[in-house]
Amino acid sequence: MRDDTRQWIEADKRHAWHPFTPQDAWTDPAHEPLVIVRGEGPWLWDSEGRRYLDGNSSIWTNIHGHAHPSINAAIRDQLGRIAHSSYLGFAHPLAGELAEKLCSFFPAGTLERVFFSDDGSTAIEVAMKMSLQFRMQTGHAERRGFIAFADGYHGDTLGAASLGGVSRFFERFRGMGPEVGFVRSVEELETKDPAGINAVVIEPLIQGVNEMRPWPAGMLRALRAWCDRHGVLLILDEVMTGFGRTGTLFACQREGVIPDFLCVAKGLTGGYLPMAATLTTGRIYDAFRGPAENAFYYGHSFTANPLGCAAALASLSLFESERVLEKLPAKADHLAGLLSRLQADRDEVVDVRQCGLVAGIELRTGLGAEVCLKARDHGLLTRPIRDTLVLMPPLCVETEHLDLAVDAIRSAIRSLPPAAELR
């Protein structure tokens, strides 16, 4: 190990605290974390000069690859003017342009207002608070309850976490946030009394943190119909599915569904900077007009950060100039072929699940972490969720990169010691 790598790791282990991480295992002297120092396209390099395919798009954020010349140039250009200015009390040139651009993807008269925040969790918080205040200001303060889906994930701030159904993360905080009921399907929702319900929240088309589980086709449309029948608002969490991951720019477009709130974050800036947006309708917006006390008193210091806006606009224009969505079906089909061959070849693969360029490869119990670690030796970097390997590369991958990724997993499985196979 190089001296600088060793120093970086020592400082990290002495003073930093990692997300979702049991720190004793992290700081164990035997644990040698990779130090990522550079990226280009779908590739990452560590401080020892080793190259890896970014198999989970740097925790589901990257869209067009790393260090893309036009996103870098847009950020640099904005940096030469100003890095940050207040959006409280002032405007800047790019936020309005970005808001207009985001609304342009939806039919006129539907999603037409954009509230900016910082990350997926805050985009969800905004939708929660906005929907509750909307009820207070439209004569239905009794509609305070939320419905979320079992095993769903919506972020880690206390409000967003209360919608989370992944019990190992959220159970200890139950009852400390808003009222939330959980269901597993639209059929189960139909058994609920809608009277006190404010909004339903869902990850459309596929649940991410729940080991990449797609919903049945048509489910989202059925959910929208139930909400409409009962006057319940629909919040779509497209923090993971947004910006082409599932094949369309937004997952909801696959089923022609327009929500009351659409939350985006991770890929909004192409994955370059932390920024989020909550889109909503004119109907919601109108309830916050009139007297000053009707306003939505909410915001963060870095709301509508200009560097983030510059990156987001550059990322969105790449969808057009590089015809990203047109190229996705061939890539997704290629991946589907690779995954079904992998499953046919290897008994260790229990199930494969895929939606667009998002895939989960479920392995036999106990194999997830080990296969992921071994896949590094074959040039693939990703993380498992329990025993499901996540394969969610940047949309700029070519078929040969997908070949490399699945070959790396196959080689990693093949190299398991016999003892692991017995577990």
Ligand SMILES: *Cc1c(COP(=O)(O)O)cnc(C)c1O
């Ligand atoms: C990652 C994620 C979030 C939380 O986003 P952060 O930026 O990590 O706060 C919320 N919802 C979904 C579906 C996610 O995948």
